[in-house]
Amino acid sequence: MKKTNPFYLSKEWRKIRKEVLVRDHYECVWCRKRGEVTTLASATLEVDHIKELKDYPELALDKDNLRTLCKKCHNERHGRIIFEKQKKKKFDDEIFHW
Numbered sequence: 001m002k003k004t005n006p007f008y009l010s011k012e013w014r015k016i017r018k019e020v021l022v023r024d025h026y027e028c029v030w031c032r033k034r035g036e037v038t039t040l041a042s043a044t045l046e047v048d049h050i051k052e053l054k055d056y057p058e059l060a061l062d063k064d065n066l067r068t069l070c071k072k073c074h075n076e077r078h079g080r081i082i083f084e085k086q087k088k089k090k091f092d093d094e095i096f097h098w
């Protein structure tokens, strides 16, 4: 298990997280783009940092940098990034061995 960043336990984050959920009407914004409605009734909703917290700590509490995603979309987003890195690594290895 990854250790939870203490930021996610802060009072400020909890407050802003709630505000983002309300702004997005407690609905996953990615699902909405696909024409699906995913709300708390059918999924776990999480608030995502568009520019990642570790890269842009100054945008941690900037609502323009935050969006509501369901757990599935959130995993997809982070999974895809890992996948791209792996692909790139494989490509580099191939060049190296060639």
Ligand SMILES: [Zn+2]
Residues within 6 Å of the ligand: 028, 029, 030, 031, 038, 069, 070, 071, 072, 073, 074
């Ligand atoms: Zn979703």
